[in-house]
Each structure stands twice: as C-alpha cells, then as structure tokens.
Amino acid sequence: MTEMIDYGRFADRLAPPRPRWDLLREFQEEWGxxxxxxxxxxxxxxxxxxxxxxxxxxGEWTGEEDDExxxxxxxxxxxxxxxxxxxxxxxxxxxxxxxxxxxxxxxxxxxxxxxxxxxxxxxxxxxxxxxxxxxxxxxxxxxxxxxxxxxxxxxxxxxxxxxxxxxxxxxxxxxxxxxxxxxxxxxLAVQRLPASLGWCLRLDAGDFPGAPVGERLDAAYRPMGFEPWRELGVHSLAYGGPDVIVHHDRENACDFPVTISARTRDALAAAARTLGWEWDDAQVEPPAE
CATH class of the missing domain: 3.40.1580 (SMI1/KNR4-like)
Incomplete structure (x- = not known):
C-alpha cells in the first residue's frame, strides 16, 4: 500500500459510464x-x-413436492x-x-x-x-x-x-x-471491508469535543457519492480522504456512530487529528488477518 488513494475523489470514480465491476475489483485490491x-x-x-x-x-412443476x-x-x-x-x-x-x-x-x-x-x-x-x-x-x-x-x-x-x-x-x-x-x-463493500481489512477506530460522538463531528466531517472530507446507508436504524454517510474512509451515523442509532477506517496506521492517525480525537492506542483495531 505505497500509493496514497484519495477517497475524497471516489464519487468521480463511481459516476457512469465507469464499469462498476472494475471499480469493485479495484476497491477490494486497494484494501488488500x-x-x-x-x-x-x-x-x-x-x-x-x-x-x-x-x-x-x-411449467413442469407437479405441485406434489414442497415448493421451495x-x-x-x-x-x-x-x-x-x-x-x-x-x-x-x-x-x-x-x-x-x-x-x-x-x-x-x-x-x-x-x-x-x-x-x-x-x-x-x-x-x-x-x-x-x-x-x-x-x-x-x-x-x-x-x-x-x-x-x-x-x-x-x-x-x-x-x-x-x-x-x-x-x-x-x-x-x-x-x-x-x-x-x-x-x-x-x-x-456494500465500502460499508463492510475497510473496517475489517484496514486500521480502524470506532468512536462515540462524545469523543469529539467542540464542534459536532458532522460539521468537522463536512469541512474536512468529501462525500463518497452514495445514498445514505440504512441498516438497523442508522442513517450513515460515507466520507473519503487520503487513504481513509469515515462512516458517520447521523441518527446515533448505533454504539459507535463514527467509524474511521484507513489503509495505513499513519492515515488513521492523520484523520483522528483532523477530527480532533485524542489518540488512544487501546481503541485502535489493526487489520484483520
């Protein structure tokens, strides 16, 4: 992972006529x-x-079998x-x-x-x-x-x-x-893979003193171009930056409404500093094997 990838430009990659399966393959490879x-x-x-x-x-179904x-x-x-x-x-x-x-x-x-x-x-x-x-x-x-x-x-x-x-x-x-x-x-891959395959922080809104984390995200990063992710009550927006993706649940429906995933530990640290979080090694999740 030597080449930095700016996920703030992901919406451009997502836009037609770009073949989506090529983008899916590339995204998976980028996260290892x-x-x-x-x-x-x-x-x-x-x-x-x-x-x-x-x-x-x-039309050859007899109706005598269980209909799966x-x-x-x-x-x-x-x-x-x-x-x-x-x-x-x-x-x-x-x-x-x-x-x-x-x-x-x-x-x-x-x-x-x-x-x-x-x-x-x-x-x-x-x-x-x-x-x-x-x-x-x-x-x-x-x-x-x-x-x-x-x-x-x-x-x-x-x-x-x-x-x-x-x-x-x-x-x-x-x-x-x-x-x-x-x-x-x-x-779906953007929602699932980075938190497992990258360096990850899962944070509560209270971990960000001062300005609301949503305002900080809007100021520092760009939306990745997706509709809000709706699952288990969340209304989650995906933001991109240099080697980093941040998911923010604006409904605070989950225990950790902010998830920062990064391709490198340095990119994770940079994103944490940008959002005003005080570093704590105990909360950092390394990439899964």
Missing amino acids: YAVPADATPWAKWSEDEHQTYIRRLK FEGVDFSLAVPQALDEWWELPFNSFTHSPRLYWTNPVYPPTVRPDPSGYGVAEGLPKDNPYVGPDDDLRVCVFKAEYEYCNEWGYLAAEAGQDDPRVLVTISDDEWVPQARSISEFFVQ
Missing part, C-alpha cells in the same frame, strides 16, 4: 483483499435447486447485474461471506411474500417510485443477517439490466439505497 486460496465460493444454486427452478420455469420457491414470481426476469455479480471471480462476498453479515436471496423473492417468510410489505399506492396502478411489489435479493432490513428492486423494473435498489426501514416503508444493483454491491 484477495480471494483466499482455500475458499469455496457461495454457490448461487445447488444442483437440485437449479433443476427445480428450471422445471418451474418450463413459493416466494418467487417466475414471470419476472432476474436483472442481468445480479447474475453478473454472482459470477465475478473476485467477488469478496461469495468467497468471504463472513466479512459481510448479510444473507443473499436468490432467486429474488417478492414482497409481500406469498410464502409468509419475508417480513416486509410491498409499496403503498401513494409512493414516489411507481404509479398506483403499477406493480407495487419489491423483489428482495439481499437481507441483513437477521432480516431486520431487506434490499430489493422494484418488480416493475425487473426487466431492466441494472435497476435501482430500495431498502426497508420498517416493515411497510421502503427508501432509496442505491441508483443501481451494481452500485449497491460497491456500496
């Missing part, structure tokens, strides 16, 4: 991620699952970007899922879920995403580890290659999470 030599990737399908799915697509795809609408296409992500040879989720604390849902299941397993509702008729006479369902492809939050795309946009992503903030409320599926997976 490599697919473990002994990794067995999380399979999108088991052989039996795939055979059953194809039978359902072909009861929550799937077979008339809806699966967006191209979702299948592409599963097949990426460098995919850090499929090879190292314990870094992520989320569950994939494949094939995506609709909400409301006719199987009764999914917890979220569909969209209300009065919503900002589709008209009241359009399909109000959401197709969920990812969930928080205990399904407290679910991420999905609009059933009305299932035919698009790379539709936008919504997230639940309650059982009956969906809000924007990413402008596309491919952007979501870059954002």
Whole structure:
C-alpha cells in the first residue's frame, strides 16, 4: 500500500459510464483483499435447486413436492447485474461471506411474500417510485443477517439490466439505497471491508469535543457519492480522504456512530487529528488477518 488513494475523489470514480465491476475489483485490491486460496465460493444454486427452478420455469412443476420457491414470481426476469455479480471471480462476498453479515436471496423473492417468510410489505399506492396502478411489489435479493432490513428492486423494473435498489426501514416503508444493483454491491463493500481489512477506530460522538463531528466531517472530507446507508436504524454517510474512509451515523442509532477506517496506521492517525480525537492506542483495531 505505497500509493496514497484519495477517497475524497471516489464519487468521480463511481459516476457512469465507469464499469462498476472494475471499480469493485479495484476497491477490494486497494484494501488488500484477495480471494483466499482455500475458499469455496457461495454457490448461487445447488444442483437440485437449479433443476427445480428450471422445471418451474418450463411449467413442469407437479405441485406434489414442497415448493421451495413459493416466494418467487417466475414471470419476472432476474436483472442481468445480479447474475453478473454472482459470477465475478473476485467477488469478496461469495468467497468471504463472513466479512459481510448479510444473507443473499436468490432467486429474488417478492414482497409481500406469498410464502409468509419475508417480513416486509410491498409499496403503498401513494409512493414516489411507481404509479398506483403499477406493480407495487419489491423483489428482495439481499437481507441483513437477521432480516431486520431487506434490499430489493422494484418488480416493475425487473426487466431492466441494472435497476435501482430500495431498502426497508420498517416493515411497510421502503427508501432509496442505491441508483443501481451494481452500485449497491460497491456500496456494500465500502460499508463492510475497510473496517475489517484496514486500521480502524470506532468512536462515540462524545469523543469529539467542540464542534459536532458532522460539521468537522463536512469541512474536512468529501462525500463518497452514495445514498445514505440504512441498516438497523442508522442513517450513515460515507466520507473519503487520503487513504481513509469515515462512516458517520447521523441518527446515533448505533454504539459507535463514527467509524474511521484507513489503509495505513499513519492515515488513521492523520484523520483522528483532523477530527480532533485524542489518540488512544487501546481503541485502535489493526487489520484483520
């Protein structure tokens, strides 16, 4: 990690027409991620699952077996970007899922879920995403580890290659999470990898005397270009600087609303000084092995 990377310019890298999978690969490499030599990737399908799915697509389902795809609408296409992500040879989720604390849902299941397993509702008729006479369902492809939050795309946009992503903030409320599926997976990596693979500080707002930490972040760093991250009650903004990423939960919904992650210990120390934190070695987390 000899070359400094300014994550304050990340929004420029994120902007179209930049291929998102190239950006995901680069980001992982920048934080030292490599697919473990002994990794067995999380399979999108088991052989039996795939055979059953194809039978359902072909209308060969007899109805006598247990229906493991009861929550799937077979008339809806699966967006191209979702299948592409599963097949990426460098995919850090499929090879190292314990870094992520989320569950994939494949094939995506609709909400409301006719199987009764999914917890979220569909969209209300009065919503900002589709008209009241359009399909109000959401197709969920990812969930928080205990399904407290679910991420999905609009059933009305299932035919698009790379539709936008919504997230639940309650059982009956969906809000924007990413402008596309491919952007979501870059954002998920930004949320998860730096705190594990880099040098990390997790701090409370009370650790910053004087001006509120949000004001200091706005003055010192640039937003990375994502929608706020919504999970477990947080409303987290990602800021970038030289070799450093800072996540700030403006709702203070978690124990440590400020997480500073850096590619080097020196970059972590510089960010801590910039934000006015008094250094304490006991709170510093080195990169995970």
